[in-house]
Amino acid sequence: MPPTTLSALLLGASLLALPATAIAQAPAAPPPPSVEISTLKAREVPLSYTYAGRVSAFREVQVRAQVGGILKERAYVEGARVKAGDVLFRVDPTTYEAEVARAQAQLQTAEAQLAQASRDKVRAVELFSRQVGSQKTRDDALSAVDLAEAAVAAAKAQLKTAQINLDYATVRAPIDGVTSLDVVPEGSLIGVGTTDSLLTTITQLDPVYVNFSLNDTDVAEIRRIAEEQNNGASDIKLTANITFGDGKHYDKAGEIDFTSSSIDTQTGTIRSRAVFENPDLYLIPGQFVRVTVTGMKLASAIVVPEVAVMQGPQGKFVYTIDDKNVASITPVTLGAAVEGGWVVLDGLKSGDQVITSGVIKVRAGAPVAPGKATAQTEQAS
Template identity: 55%
Template sequence: MRPFATSIGLPIALTLAGILVWPVAGALAQAGGGAPPPPAVTVETVKTRTLPVTYEYAGRVAASREVQIRARVGGILLQRDFEEGSRVAEGDLLFRIDPATYEAEVALARAQVVEAQAQLAQARRSEERARALAQRGASSQANLDDAISARELGEARVEAANAQLRSASLQLDYATVEAPVGGITSLEQVPEGSLLQTGDLLTRIDQLDPINVNFSAADTEAQSIRELIENGTLKGASAPGDLKVSIRFGDGSTYERTGTIDFTSTTIDSQTGTILSRAVLPNPDQRLLPGQFVRLVVEGLSVENAITLPTEALMQGPQGTFVYTLNAENAAEVRPITVARDLDGSILVSQGLEEGDRVITKGVVKVRPGSPVDPQAAEEPAEPEGGEPAGNGADGTAQAGEASGAAGEPAEKATNGGETAEPEAAPEKAASRSGPPVPRSALPDGEAVRLAQGNPLNPKAEGRDRAELIE
């Protein structure tokens, strides 16, 4: 019985093996039948333009003048002549201190002035008599000298009495407290009827129009801006006062008035490594209040012959940042660049590109150095059938992968909207293991795409990962 079973089982096993091996071999033969088409990518031609440059900082609003109103003489506080928190003008009456003592001192000083003046008049008459007697020889020169000295002392006493009168008058004036500047008053610090000492705080006045906004810039950034202005890269301002400043609130709204920078510190804060600057703006409606946090935007600078690229075009490799450019044969080439500044959704390139260069901006994950590509002009993404938005640089890849997975056949050439998906072949898998450069702005998504490209048995996963990258 054993030889019979062996003779029957061997043909059946060979038949089953042939059924399993035949589709795989056919698929491999079909995949190796021709070279894959070049991947479709979006290409932009580099153009130079004048680019306005703005700098944004966090700022804090402060009053342009913060004045402490203090008592300059002691006494009983009789009256407060303003409403707390109200606006006062320069010279408005704020407080009255009991003036009785100072009025008496003024009267005494005036009497002393009169006494000194009377003594001076008597000394002058004595000098005249002594001079006349000395000229006739009836009196000695010593008597004349004494009379002259008495007159000079009388003049000095008059000056001293007048100074004492002015001092007493000032003390009387200080009993009436007036606003030294216009602004908004704070709370009263001392109630009426209190006994004041010289120097006691009475209230504060904040001048809110104009108003200041203090902000700080990193020392490296400030130095970079200064160098760019000096070497002519940045145009439009030769001094901080030439820049225009605008304010943006936390809710996104913009303050309707603009200001200028009126102060920049010449020292660096040793604790924060920043340079303090101050902007001044008109504030007639008091929309800006002291202590308020705002976003301060510095405008007025521009870069001539500037080159900008979308952020997704920037790549990161072992040697630094670069982009892919196309030569005359539409083959991709690595072009190292220097990024001067990150903008809103784009980058400012300072070195590495020239006007007229063709740069791959979308579909960079499908590009290999030296390989040909199918360049497509930049355009608005179209809505594919089914209501889902089309991707950038890999349009149709997800749909093609899903279609091939549903049919159970390897996806060799699947198109959507005229674009060709990448082939799922063994060489592509090997290339994915080598770790090609990926977009600097989307490193995780680029890694997911490369892993999906290395798994030809899961076309649905490939399509899903690429769709996530596109979105």
């Protein structure tokens, strides 16, 4: 018998000697993958919107001389904080003091002439009543009193003007703020024109403005939610918070006090402004910050955890499981990002269970082994 035939016979005999159970055994199916799930629940969801902003001064006032002359003194430190009414500059007052003295003398003269005209009037009226004096004399005396009274009024006006000019020789701060560098040094001849009257600039830094721009989509959403919250009224108080470039938060909240009524045709955004208290001058004009607008909320919304959202060729989706623990793909339409995940606009409802962990092993239509069910509201907190 050939050797090959003998080997075949021996192999067949050995196979016949094996137990039947060993021959029939096949590889077992893998167990369902372990996953963690989250049960969605409708809840009140606060909304926030974040934009790039820039700090600007609340007011910036140019301090100008209102009378001309030699600038004798600067009574403040450049860059220092000043209060409204503080003395900043003094112009040489000699000329204006002399004008006040001259106007006072003219007023005294006019008052003396009025007193004399009044006495003459009394005598003329008395003589006319006795039919001793003429009617013309009486009328002239009455007119003289009227002219003297007018002269007194004119003299008082001249004195007031001279006093105002003398007061203007002392330049005071019109507002609270921080002063700029000197524009003209002491000893300079200043005037009252547009080119030679500027002395310094005061910038009011408490409070300050933060300017930013809202996109038109957010504005439409804010107005819609505001009308829902206020039963048709669109007015709602929005607050703003600031985050700096290093991630630190400004400890004072601001209030939005202006929103443009038209859209910028170049950027497609709507200009807005918030006002912030700045007692420590921590906010500097020109500084770039992140502005977060708050004050809006959804009364009842579904929020899906961010880790549950997947991206596929047809868009975003999540894995959900049914009462038999079978996974399926559920397309979702998402809204704003909020604390705890994304607002679901379409695709999910309260009570749905979404897979939040172990999704890499999940296959649509295959069973899974959920480890625990976490309430969505607890996960968000």
